[in-house]
Amino acid sequence: MSKPKQYVSRAGTLQEAMATVAKLAGVVTEAIGRWGEVEIIVRKREKRRSWEQNKLQRKWCAEAAAQGDMTAEEYRGFCKLHFGVPILRRDSEAFREVYDRLIRPRDYAEKLELMQEPIDSQVTRLMTAAQKTEYLDACWQHFTSLGFRLTDPNLKGMDPAQYKEAA
Known part of the structure:
Protein backbone atom coordinates (compact mmCIF):
# COMPACT_ATOMS: atom_id res chain seq x y z
CA MET A 1 0.00 0.00 0.00
CA SER A 2 1.41 3.38 -0.94
CA LYS A 3 2.03 6.01 1.67
CA PRO A 4 -0.88 8.50 1.77
CA LYS A 5 -0.16 11.99 0.50
CA GLN A 6 -0.41 14.76 3.05
CA TYR A 7 -2.52 17.90 2.70
CA VAL A 8 -0.51 21.10 3.01
CA SER A 9 -1.88 24.60 2.77
CA ARG A 10 0.11 27.79 3.31
CA ALA A 11 -1.30 31.11 4.40
CA GLY A 12 0.35 34.48 4.83
CA THR A 13 -2.77 36.47 5.57
CA LEU A 14 -5.87 35.96 7.67
CA GLN A 15 -7.94 35.89 4.46
CA GLU A 16 -5.80 33.05 3.03
CA ALA A 17 -6.02 31.17 6.33
CA MET A 18 -9.82 31.46 6.40
CA ALA A 19 -10.04 30.12 2.84
CA THR A 20 -8.00 27.12 3.95
CA VAL A 21 -10.19 26.59 7.02
CA ALA A 22 -13.25 26.59 4.76
CA LYS A 23 -11.81 23.60 2.87
CA LEU A 24 -10.57 21.81 5.98
CA ALA A 25 -13.80 19.99 6.90
CA GLY A 26 -13.90 18.22 3.52
CA VAL A 27 -10.20 17.41 3.61
CA VAL A 28 -10.41 15.97 7.14
CA THR A 29 -13.53 13.93 6.29
CA GLU A 30 -11.78 12.40 3.27
CA ALA A 31 -8.55 11.79 5.22
CA ILE A 32 -10.31 10.00 8.09
CA GLY A 33 -12.15 7.89 5.54
CA ARG A 34 -8.85 6.88 3.90
CA TRP A 35 -6.53 6.63 6.88
CA ARG A 48 11.83 28.09 0.77
CA ARG A 49 14.87 29.15 -1.16
CA SER A 50 14.29 32.11 -3.40
CA TRP A 51 14.33 32.33 -7.16
CA GLU A 52 17.19 34.83 -6.84
CA GLN A 53 19.24 32.37 -4.77
CA ASN A 54 18.67 29.62 -7.32
CA LYS A 55 19.59 31.93 -10.20
CA LEU A 56 22.82 32.94 -8.44
CA GLN A 57 23.72 29.29 -7.80
CA ARG A 58 23.29 28.51 -11.51
CA LYS A 59 25.30 31.61 -12.48
CA TRP A 60 28.18 30.59 -10.19
CA CYS A 61 28.24 27.07 -11.66
CA ALA A 62 28.42 28.53 -15.18
CA GLU A 63 31.19 30.91 -14.08
CA ALA A 64 33.10 28.02 -12.49
CA ALA A 65 32.72 25.97 -15.67
CA ALA A 66 34.21 28.82 -17.71
CA GLN A 67 37.26 28.85 -15.41
CA GLY A 68 37.63 25.21 -14.38
CA ASP A 69 37.77 21.71 -15.77
CA MET A 70 34.15 20.57 -15.32
CA THR A 71 30.82 21.49 -16.85
CA ALA A 72 28.35 23.72 -15.01
CA GLU A 73 26.19 20.65 -14.30
CA GLU A 74 29.17 18.76 -12.86
CA TYR A 75 29.98 21.71 -10.58
CA ARG A 76 26.32 21.86 -9.57
CA GLY A 77 26.37 18.16 -8.66
CA PHE A 78 29.63 18.61 -6.76
CA CYS A 79 28.19 21.47 -4.73
CA LYS A 80 24.96 19.63 -3.98
CA LEU A 81 26.90 16.59 -2.74
CA HIS A 82 29.60 18.40 -0.78
CA PHE A 83 27.69 21.37 0.64
CA GLY A 84 23.96 20.72 0.28
CA VAL A 85 23.75 17.13 1.46
CA PRO A 86 25.54 17.84 4.79
CA ILE A 87 23.16 20.73 5.52
CA LEU A 88 20.06 18.65 4.84
CA ARG A 89 21.42 15.59 6.67
CA ARG A 90 22.04 17.81 9.70
CA ASP A 91 18.63 19.50 9.59
CA SER A 92 16.24 16.79 8.36
CA GLU A 93 15.89 13.37 9.92
CA ALA A 94 13.74 12.21 6.99
CA PHE A 95 16.33 13.35 4.41
CA ARG A 96 19.18 11.78 6.43
CA GLU A 97 17.36 8.43 6.67
CA VAL A 98 16.63 8.21 2.93
CA TYR A 99 20.03 9.57 1.85
CA ASP A 100 21.93 7.21 4.18
CA ARG A 101 19.91 4.21 3.01
CA LEU A 102 19.86 4.84 -0.74
CA ILE A 103 22.77 7.09 -1.70
CA GLN A 116 23.15 15.77 -11.74
CA GLU A 117 20.70 15.65 -14.62
CA PRO A 118 18.92 13.48 -15.61
CA ILE A 119 18.37 12.02 -12.10
CA ASP A 120 18.98 15.35 -10.32
CA SER A 121 18.39 14.25 -6.72
CA GLN A 122 16.52 16.88 -4.78
CA VAL A 123 18.84 18.78 -2.49
CA THR A 124 18.64 22.56 -2.88
CA ARG A 125 14.94 22.36 -3.84
CA LEU A 126 14.28 21.08 -0.33
CA MET A 127 16.12 23.93 1.38
CA THR A 128 14.74 26.86 3.28
CA ALA A 129 16.02 30.32 2.38
CA ALA A 130 18.35 30.21 5.40
CA GLN A 131 19.75 26.81 4.41
CA LYS A 132 20.25 28.01 0.83
CA THR A 133 22.14 31.05 2.15
CA GLU A 134 24.41 28.72 4.15
CA TYR A 135 24.85 26.57 1.04
CA LEU A 136 25.73 29.56 -1.14
CA ASP A 137 28.21 30.77 1.48
CA ALA A 138 29.94 27.37 1.34
CA CYS A 139 29.99 27.43 -2.48
CA TRP A 140 31.43 30.96 -2.46
CA GLN A 141 34.13 29.97 0.03
CA HIS A 142 35.06 26.87 -1.94
CA PHE A 143 35.29 28.44 -5.38
CA THR A 144 36.93 31.71 -4.36
CA SER A 145 39.50 29.82 -2.25
CA LEU A 146 40.51 28.05 -5.47
CA GLY A 147 40.95 31.39 -7.24
CA PHE A 148 37.68 31.34 -9.18
CA ARG A 149 36.07 34.72 -9.79
CA LEU A 150 32.33 34.69 -9.15
CA THR A 151 29.63 37.32 -9.38
CA ASP A 152 29.72 39.13 -6.06
CA PRO A 153 26.27 39.52 -4.47
CA ASN A 154 27.62 42.57 -2.56
CA LEU A 155 27.86 44.60 -5.77
CA LYS A 156 25.47 47.50 -6.16
CA GLY A 157 24.86 47.60 -2.39
CA MET A 158 23.00 44.31 -2.28
CA ASP A 159 22.64 42.48 1.00
CA PRO A 160 24.71 39.26 0.84
CA ALA A 161 22.17 37.52 3.10
CA GLN A 162 19.63 37.80 0.29
CA TYR A 163 22.00 36.87 -2.58
CA LYS A 164 20.29 38.97 -5.19
CA GLU A 165 21.97 38.67 -8.55
CA ALA A 166 24.21 41.66 -9.17
CA ALA A 167 24.92 41.23 -12.87
Whole structure:
Protein backbone atom coordinates (compact mmCIF):
# COMPACT_ATOMS: atom_id res chain seq x y z
CA MET A 1 0.00 0.00 0.00
CA SER A 2 1.41 3.38 -0.94
CA LYS A 3 2.03 6.01 1.67
CA PRO A 4 -0.88 8.50 1.77
CA LYS A 5 -0.16 11.99 0.50
CA GLN A 6 -0.41 14.76 3.05
CA TYR A 7 -2.52 17.90 2.70
CA VAL A 8 -0.51 21.10 3.01
CA SER A 9 -1.88 24.60 2.77
CA ARG A 10 0.11 27.79 3.31
CA ALA A 11 -1.30 31.11 4.40
CA GLY A 12 0.35 34.48 4.83
CA THR A 13 -2.77 36.47 5.57
CA LEU A 14 -5.87 35.96 7.67
CA GLN A 15 -7.94 35.89 4.46
CA GLU A 16 -5.80 33.05 3.03
CA ALA A 17 -6.02 31.17 6.33
CA MET A 18 -9.82 31.46 6.40
CA ALA A 19 -10.04 30.12 2.84
CA THR A 20 -8.00 27.12 3.95
CA VAL A 21 -10.19 26.59 7.02
CA ALA A 22 -13.25 26.59 4.76
CA LYS A 23 -11.81 23.60 2.87
CA LEU A 24 -10.57 21.81 5.98
CA ALA A 25 -13.80 19.99 6.90
CA GLY A 26 -13.90 18.22 3.52
CA VAL A 27 -10.20 17.41 3.61
CA VAL A 28 -10.41 15.97 7.14
CA THR A 29 -13.53 13.93 6.29
CA GLU A 30 -11.78 12.40 3.27
CA ALA A 31 -8.55 11.79 5.22
CA ILE A 32 -10.31 10.00 8.09
CA GLY A 33 -12.15 7.89 5.54
CA ARG A 34 -8.85 6.88 3.90
CA TRP A 35 -6.53 6.63 6.88
CA GLY A 36 -8.69 6.27 9.98
CA GLU A 37 -6.72 8.71 12.11
CA VAL A 38 -5.20 12.05 11.20
CA GLU A 39 -2.86 14.54 12.78
CA ILE A 40 -3.49 18.26 12.30
CA ILE A 41 -0.45 20.49 12.71
CA VAL A 42 -0.22 24.26 12.51
CA ARG A 43 3.33 25.60 12.49
CA LYS A 44 5.41 28.55 11.37
CA ARG A 45 6.17 28.29 7.68
CA GLU A 46 9.83 28.28 6.77
CA LYS A 47 10.33 30.17 3.54
CA ARG A 48 11.83 28.09 0.77
CA ARG A 49 14.87 29.15 -1.16
CA SER A 50 14.29 32.11 -3.40
CA TRP A 51 14.33 32.33 -7.16
CA GLU A 52 17.19 34.83 -6.84
CA GLN A 53 19.24 32.37 -4.77
CA ASN A 54 18.67 29.62 -7.32
CA LYS A 55 19.59 31.93 -10.20
CA LEU A 56 22.82 32.94 -8.44
CA GLN A 57 23.72 29.29 -7.80
CA ARG A 58 23.29 28.51 -11.51
CA LYS A 59 25.30 31.61 -12.48
CA TRP A 60 28.18 30.59 -10.19
CA CYS A 61 28.24 27.07 -11.66
CA ALA A 62 28.42 28.53 -15.18
CA GLU A 63 31.19 30.91 -14.08
CA ALA A 64 33.10 28.02 -12.49
CA ALA A 65 32.72 25.97 -15.67
CA ALA A 66 34.21 28.82 -17.71
CA GLN A 67 37.26 28.85 -15.41
CA GLY A 68 37.63 25.21 -14.38
CA ASP A 69 37.77 21.71 -15.77
CA MET A 70 34.15 20.57 -15.32
CA THR A 71 30.82 21.49 -16.85
CA ALA A 72 28.35 23.72 -15.01
CA GLU A 73 26.19 20.65 -14.30
CA GLU A 74 29.17 18.76 -12.86
CA TYR A 75 29.98 21.71 -10.58
CA ARG A 76 26.32 21.86 -9.57
CA GLY A 77 26.37 18.16 -8.66
CA PHE A 78 29.63 18.61 -6.76
CA CYS A 79 28.19 21.47 -4.73
CA LYS A 80 24.96 19.63 -3.98
CA LEU A 81 26.90 16.59 -2.74
CA HIS A 82 29.60 18.40 -0.78
CA PHE A 83 27.69 21.37 0.64
CA GLY A 84 23.96 20.72 0.28
CA VAL A 85 23.75 17.13 1.46
CA PRO A 86 25.54 17.84 4.79
CA ILE A 87 23.16 20.73 5.52
CA LEU A 88 20.06 18.65 4.84
CA ARG A 89 21.42 15.59 6.67
CA ARG A 90 22.04 17.81 9.70
CA ASP A 91 18.63 19.50 9.59
CA SER A 92 16.24 16.79 8.36
CA GLU A 93 15.89 13.37 9.92
CA ALA A 94 13.74 12.21 6.99
CA PHE A 95 16.33 13.35 4.41
CA ARG A 96 19.18 11.78 6.43
CA GLU A 97 17.36 8.43 6.67
CA VAL A 98 16.63 8.21 2.93
CA TYR A 99 20.03 9.57 1.85
CA ASP A 100 21.93 7.21 4.18
CA ARG A 101 19.91 4.21 3.01
CA LEU A 102 19.86 4.84 -0.74
CA ILE A 103 22.77 7.09 -1.70
CA ARG A 104 25.45 7.03 1.01
CA PRO A 105 26.48 3.38 0.35
CA ARG A 106 27.25 4.16 -3.31
CA ASP A 107 30.70 5.01 -4.58
CA TYR A 108 31.69 8.65 -5.03
CA ALA A 109 31.28 8.75 -8.83
CA GLU A 110 27.73 7.36 -8.55
CA LYS A 111 26.83 9.90 -5.86
CA LEU A 112 28.00 12.74 -8.10
CA GLU A 113 26.03 11.34 -11.01
CA LEU A 114 22.87 11.06 -8.91
CA MET A 115 23.13 14.77 -8.05
CA GLN A 116 23.15 15.77 -11.74
CA GLU A 117 20.70 15.65 -14.62
CA PRO A 118 18.92 13.48 -15.61
CA ILE A 119 18.37 12.02 -12.10
CA ASP A 120 18.98 15.35 -10.32
CA SER A 121 18.39 14.25 -6.72
CA GLN A 122 16.52 16.88 -4.78
CA VAL A 123 18.84 18.78 -2.49
CA THR A 124 18.64 22.56 -2.88
CA ARG A 125 14.94 22.36 -3.84
CA LEU A 126 14.28 21.08 -0.33
CA MET A 127 16.12 23.93 1.38
CA THR A 128 14.74 26.86 3.28
CA ALA A 129 16.02 30.32 2.38
CA ALA A 130 18.35 30.21 5.40
CA GLN A 131 19.75 26.81 4.41
CA LYS A 132 20.25 28.01 0.83
CA THR A 133 22.14 31.05 2.15
CA GLU A 134 24.41 28.72 4.15
CA TYR A 135 24.85 26.57 1.04
CA LEU A 136 25.73 29.56 -1.14
CA ASP A 137 28.21 30.77 1.48
CA ALA A 138 29.94 27.37 1.34
CA CYS A 139 29.99 27.43 -2.48
CA TRP A 140 31.43 30.96 -2.46
CA GLN A 141 34.13 29.97 0.03
CA HIS A 142 35.06 26.87 -1.94
CA PHE A 143 35.29 28.44 -5.38
CA THR A 144 36.93 31.71 -4.36
CA SER A 145 39.50 29.82 -2.25
CA LEU A 146 40.51 28.05 -5.47
CA GLY A 147 40.95 31.39 -7.24
CA PHE A 148 37.68 31.34 -9.18
CA ARG A 149 36.07 34.72 -9.79
CA LEU A 150 32.33 34.69 -9.15
CA THR A 151 29.63 37.32 -9.38
CA ASP A 152 29.72 39.13 -6.06
CA PRO A 153 26.27 39.52 -4.47
CA ASN A 154 27.62 42.57 -2.56
CA LEU A 155 27.86 44.60 -5.77
CA LYS A 156 25.47 47.50 -6.16
CA GLY A 157 24.86 47.60 -2.39
CA MET A 158 23.00 44.31 -2.28
CA ASP A 159 22.64 42.48 1.00
CA PRO A 160 24.71 39.26 0.84
CA ALA A 161 22.17 37.52 3.10
CA GLN A 162 19.63 37.80 0.29
CA TYR A 163 22.00 36.87 -2.58
CA LYS A 164 20.29 38.97 -5.19
CA GLU A 165 21.97 38.67 -8.55
CA ALA A 166 24.21 41.66 -9.17
CA ALA A 167 24.92 41.23 -12.87
